[in-house]
Structures are given as structure tokens and as C-alpha cells.
Amino acid sequence: GAVVSQHPSWVICKSGTSVKIECRSLDFQATTMFWYRQFPKQSLMLMATSNEGSKATYEQGVEKDKFLINHASLTLSTLTVTSAHPEDSSFYICSARALTGGLNTGELFFGEGSRLTVL
């Protein structure tokens, strides 16, 4: 199946610093990627839809200036948590759909996730 790679898998940073998380589709092109946030023992909450070559679409309540998303190529999307604070500590997971011949296969492939801890 398709592979989505996410890096780093875990990161610890000081309050006030920025952290960048990368999400790559390794063997397919993804015009759309999704960023989710997951708190302990909770479900995956969609933060934003990352669109290649255009601005991301953010879900209600997600601060676009705090969570910067860039989708510069068909295989890479990045999430930057700016001026991180302890409440930003969470598990962030990206995902992408594999497109075959222009058709949306439907299956969503997830990255390994990035556990962010802000001290």
C-alpha cells in the first residue's frame, strides 16, 4: 500500500519556540493532505486540509496563524506550530489519499504521527 512518512516522530521544545513537522507521501502523489490532532485517549480531530499549491483550509476553531501549513509539492506538506505553548502538546498526524489515474481511491494513509511536548 501507499506510504506516508512523518518526521519527527517526537519532539520536545521550550515554550515560545516553533516546531516544524513534515509529512511526505513516499510512493504516490498527494494533491491533498490532512492534518489531525489527537489528545490522549481521544479521537482524531481534523485541523486542516492541505492543498498543493494553494492555501490550507482550516477547521473552525483552529488558528491558522498558530498552525502554519505549507504544501509546496505533491509529496510534501509541513505543519509549523508557531510560538508553541504547553497546551499545544499533542499527537499530530498527517494523512493523504493515493490518487490512481486521477481517481480518488478513498483509502486514507496515515503518517506515523508526531508527539509534541512543549515545556
Added chain:
Amino acid sequence: GENVEQHPSTLSVQEGDSAVIKCTYSDSASNYFPWYKQELGKRPQLIIDIRSNVGEKKDQRIAVTLNKTAKHFSLHITETQPEDSAVYFCAAEWGNTPLVFGKGTRLSVIA
């Protein structure tokens, strides 16, 4: 927008018994319903999915049923094993819209 409700939130079964997790969705336009299994600290993994033109799908010990009229779908795991212990998420989507997930069910299979 779509809203997905999932029950139960926790489920404990004896090894060898069956487990059933149920989900309901609100948007009648939704046409794709995947189920994901997530082990602690790992990414969700697709275990089975069903599209709206099908009422049931089975893959070995796992099956999913869909009732479009009632807008609910269920995951059935038979002959459960300890390695089935994990959190299971249902989800729904329409077209190319983002998946909307249920809140998850923590399944514990007791040996």
C-alpha cells in the same frame, strides 16, 4: 457537516467471543465508511471499509455492515484474539471531503 457517533466507548470481551462496534452518521450523502485500528502510540491502520452501494463486506474475522436507510454501520470481529485489543475508529465521508471520525472504541480482549 457530517457527525459520526460511535458506541460503545469501551468494550471488553473474552478471547474467542465476538465484538460489535456501532456507528451512526448524519449526512445521507456520505458514501464511504472505513474502520481504523489504532494501537497505543501508533498510526491508525485501515482494517476494512465499505461503500454505500454495498450492504456487507467481510474479510476473514472482520466484517462491516451498512444500513443506509438508518444511517448506521457496524464492525463485527469474530473469534477475538488478544492482539485485537486496540482502539477502533469508524469514519464517514462524502466525495473528497475529509474523513470525520467517531470518538473511538477501546477494545480489550481478555485471554
